[in-house]
Every structure is written in C-alpha cells, then in structure tokens.
Amino acid sequence: MTTQESPTGTGKNTASPQISVAGIVMRDLRKSLPRRNRPIDTRSQPPTSITLHYNGTVVRNRSLEGELAQTVSNAHWHMKPYILSPDGGDGLQYHLVVFSDGSIAQTRDLEDTLWHCRHEEGNNMSIAVQLPLGGNQDATPAQWEATTRLFDELIARFGMAGRRRVLGHEEWSDSHCPGPRLMFRLMQWRDSEQFPAPRLYRVLYENANVRQGPGRIYPAALQMQPGEIFAAGHEVRGENIGGNDRWLHRTDELGFVHTSIVELVDADKSWQPPPSADGPEQSLRYLVLFDELHVRAEPSVDAVVVTTLRQGETLVANGLVSGETLGDSANWVALADPQGFVHEHLLRPLEQG
Structure with missing residues (x-):
C-alpha cells in the first residue's frame, strides 16, 4: 500500500516495450521507473504465493496516463527514508501493476524479494500485484478481469497450490490494504474455485x-x-x-x-506390479498371523476389503509398498494371490525355497 499521491515523475511513456509473463502480454516498465543503485536479495526458489495491494489514498486521475504517473510517484515514495526502512527502498516494491483499462505492467523482476507486506515469508516468497486505486474506489470490470486472469496464469506457471495462495496484504500483517472492496472481490474469487475431488x-x-x-x-x-x-x-x-x-x-x-x-488407480482394476526390465521378480511367501485378517484394495485401513484370511494361511506376494503408517511402519505387503494389500506387521515372511 502507498500513501503518496502527487507524482514526482511524468509517467507519460505509454509506448513502453512489451513483454510476456505467464503467457500475458504486458508493458515493461522496469527500466523506466525511478531506482536506487543498491543491492537487493533475489529469490532462489519459485514463489509460493501472490499478494494483492492497492494504493491506499484515492487516485484522482484514473486514466492510463494518470495511473502511470501514480506508479512513478509510488516508486519515489517507497525510496523515501523511514517509509520502508531507515535508508528507504531501492525502488517500487510491487512486481506487477494492473491499470483501470485492463492493461498490465511488469515493474520489477519476478525473482526480486521486495518489502511489500511486512512479513518475512510474504516478502520473500510472494509476487506483489498492485492496483492503483484507493479509498472507496473499486476496480473496473476490465481491471479485475485482467487481475484474476493474471493470478490464474501465475498460479499455473509456478505450480502454486490454487487460489487460496492469493492473499491480501492485510492477511500477512496489520494493514487495511488492499481495502474493503478489493478484499471482498478477492475472497469471492477464491471461494469460487472448484476443487476437483482427489x-x-x-x-x-x-x-x-x-x-x-x-x-x-x-x-x-x-x-x-x-x-x-x-x-x-x-x-x-x-x-x-x-x-x-x-x-x-x-x-x-x-x-x-x-x-x-x-x-x-482404477477401483475396478486389481493391482499388478509394474513391469521390470530384469524380468519378473521372484515371488515372496508370507504366513498369516491373525484370524479374520482383511486384505485391502489399497494400502490403507480405510480401503475396501477385498477378502478375509484365516490364521495360518500362506500367501504369495510381489513385495512391499508404502502406505498408511500403522505403529512404526508404513510398509504394506502387495499380495499377488490373493491380490490386495496387508500391513507387514500382520504377516510373517517365510523362507524362500
């Protein structure tokens, strides 16, 4: 969030170079915005979240020219001493800006770690997206459509864990940013995500x-x-x-x-061991230790019961797989005859011969 209104630069260069980020064509303002020559940290891992910001105070001129000028002003504001740190920031602390006409600008390299939400994880691992509006102003339809499309593309590009990883600034730290109107829009958009059944x-x-x-x-x-x-x-x-x-x-x-x-996994298809380049593996034999022992369709106590075994029966198996942990072990015996899974603690391996 920015509280400075008056631009100290013109912001009139609307013919800036175009770039493509996450499949979306946008303006490249990285070299045209004010910057201070100082080293900053960069992220070595892919970002895990996105943070939505607004301007805080009202942006009086919401034409593209006015919003570009506001972006220049915000960069100067972020560099002022004691606004973000005693020495000030190195430049604008947002990676991307979405304007009222639906156009988007990249304003920082996406791997830059910026001081945008007063939270260590949020600053280090989140991409900051800002809309130049404030007060009781709301996003235009074109602006919000472009913003959510940008969110979806960034989520897909970096493999984030769905829309729940898009947060408002106020969800990281004590702040009113991105304001009640944008926060309401963000929550509605997050809630509309249809999660497929695992x-x-x-x-x-x-x-x-x-x-x-x-x-x-x-x-x-x-x-x-x-x-x-x-x-x-x-x-x-x-x-x-x-x-x-x-x-x-x-x-x-x-x-x-x-x-x-x-x-x-097909619920109607019995498990078979994967093919081996060295040919079929030698079958293993196990002894059933308990009566009324359930053979499961998957290596879990909640899986469907395929059949029930009696104490003393001998079984043919293909080996061990990892499944639900019982006691101190997550090993389940993958049976070949009958087909299914039994936890290893319920069986005793027999000597092969």
Missing part, C-alpha cells in the same frame, strides 16, 4: 521424483518406488517432457509428479 495414482517406476515445482529444474523433495499410492487434487502445466506438460500436485503438498511416471 484421485489416487500409482507409481510405475523406481526412484520416481517428487519435485518442488512442475519441472526438472526444481529440486526433488523425495523419491517414490513402484506400487506406491498417492493422492493428487489437480493438474498444472509445467515442463514439457516427451510431448506432455501435465504435472500432478500432491494433496499433501509435498510436491509435483509428472503424469508419465504414474497411472490412475
């Missing part, structure tokens, strides 16, 4: 990476093994691998998985 997926290959973002440039958060089951709520667009740019966002928010290395 679906279960099965890993097909060894050492399958779960990435921190939707692409191989992002570090691996963990690795999965064949047969592991996980839930994903929705797909996002990311790095294109083999003609496929769809990535699954795990519902536990551990990261992203490329759709080519998993298969959708």
Whole structure:
C-alpha cells in the first residue's frame, strides 16, 4: 500500500516495450521507473504465493496516463527514508501493476524479494500485484478481469497450490490494504474455485521424483518406488517432457509428479506390479498371523476389503509398498494371490525355497 499521491515523475511513456509473463502480454516498465543503485536479495526458489495491494489514498486521475504517473510517484515514495526502512527502498516494491483499462505492467523482476507486506515469508516468497486505486474506489470490470486472469496464469506457471495462495496484504500483517472492496472481490474469487475431488495414482517406476515445482529444474523433495499410492487434487502445466506438460500436485503438498511416471488407480482394476526390465521378480511367501485378517484394495485401513484370511494361511506376494503408517511402519505387503494389500506387521515372511 502507498500513501503518496502527487507524482514526482511524468509517467507519460505509454509506448513502453512489451513483454510476456505467464503467457500475458504486458508493458515493461522496469527500466523506466525511478531506482536506487543498491543491492537487493533475489529469490532462489519459485514463489509460493501472490499478494494483492492497492494504493491506499484515492487516485484522482484514473486514466492510463494518470495511473502511470501514480506508479512513478509510488516508486519515489517507497525510496523515501523511514517509509520502508531507515535508508528507504531501492525502488517500487510491487512486481506487477494492473491499470483501470485492463492493461498490465511488469515493474520489477519476478525473482526480486521486495518489502511489500511486512512479513518475512510474504516478502520473500510472494509476487506483489498492485492496483492503483484507493479509498472507496473499486476496480473496473476490465481491471479485475485482467487481475484474476493474471493470478490464474501465475498460479499455473509456478505450480502454486490454487487460489487460496492469493492473499491480501492485510492477511500477512496489520494493514487495511488492499481495502474493503478489493478484499471482498478477492475472497469471492477464491471461494469460487472448484476443487476437483482427489484421485489416487500409482507409481510405475523406481526412484520416481517428487519435485518442488512442475519441472526438472526444481529440486526433488523425495523419491517414490513402484506400487506406491498417492493422492493428487489437480493438474498444472509445467515442463514439457516427451510431448506432455501435465504435472500432478500432491494433496499433501509435498510436491509435483509428472503424469508419465504414474497411472490412475482404477477401483475396478486389481493391482499388478509394474513391469521390470530384469524380468519378473521372484515371488515372496508370507504366513498369516491373525484370524479374520482383511486384505485391502489399497494400502490403507480405510480401503475396501477385498477378502478375509484365516490364521495360518500362506500367501504369495510381489513385495512391499508404502502406505498408511500403522505403529512404526508404513510398509504394506502387495499380495499377488490373493491380490490386495496387508500391513507387514500382520504377516510373517517365510523362507524362500
């Protein structure tokens, strides 16, 4: 939020270069706005959220020329000593600005860490989007449509966890920004998101990476093994691998998985071990330790019961998979005959021979 009204620069250069960010064509104002030559921090990881700001005080001239002049004024205001710090900021503290006519400008590099919401995570990991309006002013229809379209594209580009990761400044710290009208619009827009029901997926290959973002440039958060089951709520667009740019966002928010290395779990299809380059694995045999033992369709106590076993029966299995943790173990035995899953603590492995 900015409280300065009077521009100290003209802001009349409406013929600024055009760039494309997240698939949206916009003005590039990064080199035309006032800046102070001082080092700043940059983000090494992809942003995880977006923060909405407004101007605070009324913007009297809401023509494009007036709003460009206001943006120049805001940059000067942010550089004043003791406004953001004793020495002042290095320039405008918003990455993107959306004007009343629906046009958008990039005003800072997206990886710049800016002082825009008085919150460590918000400053370090959030993209700041500002609308030059204030007081009781509201966004124009074209302005709000462009703003929400920008939000959706940034969410998809950086693999953020849906619209709930778009916050108002006031949700980070004690502030009235982005004002009651924009905050109401933001909450309505967030609430309108249709969350798909989570679906279960099965890993097909060894050492399958779960990435921190939707692409191989992002570090691996963990690795999965064949047969592991996980839930994903929705797909996002990311790095294109083999003609496929769809990535699954795990519902536990551990990261992203490329759709080519998993298969959708079909409730009507029995589990089969993934193919091995070394040929079929040797079958394992287990002894049932308890009577009325349930074999589950998935490695979880809440999964459908496939069949019931009796104490002393011997079983043929394909190996272990990761599932719901019981006691101190998340290992479940993937049975070949009968087909299904039983937690390892309920069985005893038999010597092979």
